[in-house]
Amino acid sequence: MPSKSHTFTKAWTWQKISNRLSPMKKARFTPLQIAVHLGAWYPLVRLVFDALTGVLSANPIQDAEQRLGRAAITLLVLSLSATPLNTLFGWREPLKRRRALGLYAFFYAALHVAVFVALDYGFAWALIVETIVEKRYTLVGAAAWTLLALLAVTSFDFWKRRLRKNWKRLHRLVYLAAPLDVLHYAWAKKGDVFQLQGDILRPLAYGVLVLVLLLMRLPAVRRLLSATRRAR
Numbered sequence: 001m002p003s004k005s006h007t008f009t010k011a012w013t014w015q016k017i018s019n020r021l022s023p024m025k026k027a028r029f030t031p032l033q034i035a036v037h038l039g040a041w042y043p044l045v046r047l048v049f050d051a052l053t054g055v056l057s058a059n060p061i062q063d064a065e066q067r068l069g070r071a072a073i074t075l076l077v078l079s080l081s082a083t084p085l086n087t088l089f090g091w092r093e094p095l096k097r098r099r100a101l102g103l104y105a106f107f108y109a110a111l112h113v114a115v116f117v118a119l120d121y122g123f124a125w126a127l128i129v130e131t132i133v134e135k136r137y138t139l140v141g142a143a144a145w146t147l148l149a150l151l152a153v154t155s156f157d158f159w160k161r162r163l164r165k166n167w168k169r170l171h172r173l174v175y176l177a178a179p180l181d182v183l184h185y186a187w188a189k190k191g192d193v194f195q196l197q198g199d200i201l202r203p204l205a206y207g208v209l210v211l212v213l214l215l216m217r218l219p220a221v222r223r224l225l226s227a228t229r230r231a232r
Helices: 004-026 031-052 060-080 082-089 093-120 125-134 136-153 157-163 165-171 174-188 201-215 219-231
Strands: none
Touching: 031 060, 031 093, 060 082, 060 093, 060 174, 060 201, 082 093, 082 219, 093 136, 125 136, 136 165, 136 174, 157 165, 174 201
């Protein structure tokens, strides 16, 4: 019959092993997590591949700018969809992926700006400032990018602890950044979303999505949707 000390030692050993294995179990990626990261990197990989194989459009710089911009706004819209998915279906995992999607959105927005500054304007800062001031689509785009940069920098746990309740208030700026992104996209495509003129099909689709996702955040709408889900 094993002694009490032997039993205690065995239990302590298994506890230590279990504690070491638990982080490994937590480190496993979920299918959604894998899909988010693979999907987020795909536009950049495709852009690099198309650039290397020479299949970009006749204006490759503009093509690259537009692709990076579309990737940014798509990922931003996906990050906004996390809360509505939880409200509609009780699916909580998208809430855990929201920060990654937001950071990827800023990553592509930063690349979009880098192409604009370095390749399109060749670091001609005076001309860049003049363009931002004179052209409404660049002014709105600069405002949206500034908001996304602020949100990306403060998205980490350090700022969450430091800002406390103000952190949530600050990150509500995404509700302004998203419509500004849509407006920037529409005006960059030389369309008018208010008069439904020009090349506005994609910007209009993004605009409708953003509007719906923002409306679903209104307290009255959220309560109604939550009650409907529970009644099923």
